[in-house]
Amino acid sequence: MGEVDTKGVVLLDFWVSPFGQRCRIALAEKGVEYEYREENLLGDKSPLLLESNPVYKKVPVLIHDGKPVCESLLIVQYIDEWWPHRAPLLPADPYARAHARFWADFIDKKVRPPYADASYVLWKLKGEGHSAAKEEFTGILKLLEGELGDKKYFAGDAFGFVDIALVPFVCWFYTYETYAGFSIEELTPKLVAWGKRCMERESVAKTLSDPHKVFEFVGVLKKRFGVE
């Protein structure tokens, strides 16, 4: 990562990206002013993006006084460490921090939107492959619900890192349900309740996309990649 000429805080992002939304939520929780720059991921990538993230060429990228930070969870940690005094996102205790990192990493590995990797299957496969994907996804949601338990948020009473890692996917629930033919509320009611609680926070409510717009977007992607 090199240095680019932009002062203050700039976020290179794409409206529906759950990874970008993690960063937006973190910045909002901290009350940090920033410039949002939309990248058109369905078109050409801007020179600034290519320069700021030469390794992956992906959003989100946070550029702070010209210095780029890449990878959404790393950006969230950076935001937490740079602005530590307000709304701490990670707990102080090293064991609790390791626990939070573990679950955020799990979410990063297992909960994916369809464009994040070409092999993400829920909306592409038919028949057996589709049922297997549905079962796997159900398993992941249940594991997450197990971890949440009866707590208000993943770390307890304070909204934090794991919540931020997962909550952008809440606006994808409608899409998952429609393609998979299941009800997430029936499968994991505590998780849905948690999602609603998170939506009561301004940072989340103002960031998450309208679930119907997300569904429309997936429709556009499917046409573009010739998936029926």
Added chain:
Amino acid sequence: MAEAAGEVRLIGAWPSPYVLRPRVALNLKGVEYEFLEVTFGEKSELLLRSNPVYKKIPVLLHHDKPVCESMIIVEYVDGAWANSGHAILPADPYERALHRFWAVYIDDKWFPSMVGIGKAETEEAKAESAEQARAGLKLLEEAFEKLSKGKAFFGGDTIGYVDIALGAHLGWAKVIEQMTGLKLFDEEKTPLLAVWAERFCNHEAAKEVMPETEKLMEYAKIRLGK
């Protein structure tokens, strides 16, 4: 201030680069620990109980509380023994973000290309994976230049986060070089990394736990059935 053995246990296996990482971190902090060695692939009850999500090594048990995922363990060790030894991650948030970025790159992009070399069934596939691995090393060479600021390690004067992330793979890198005849840590193409690699392997925190190439080669042959 070393912890009494018994308070810190590490479930692992000697050939695993992921297990190596917490071992180097614990050594850097002067922490005594009990190494609970498992046969690779064997899932002991303790392992299944401590890491129910992935059922994989390494798992650090500190006062019986499990920490999983190698680099998360490294960061935990850095925090739990913050007053011992040197800091593994730098203090500055931007530098930390860079160290974490490269550790993720090493695991998500570079190491898979190394695995690709090992698994390649044709000369073409092998050459392609080798090209990717070398391209990755060139990026890491640039990262080294930037992060080390002219000093011996990615972490500066002493072993840091990225050193541990990459250094852990050196044993298997040597095996792949020997088995394929390909030079990966090339003195001409990536001179800084070539020197760093030797330095890492000889560092007191890594020396005793780095597996010997001969032992790994034998192990690889048995596992790959070659």
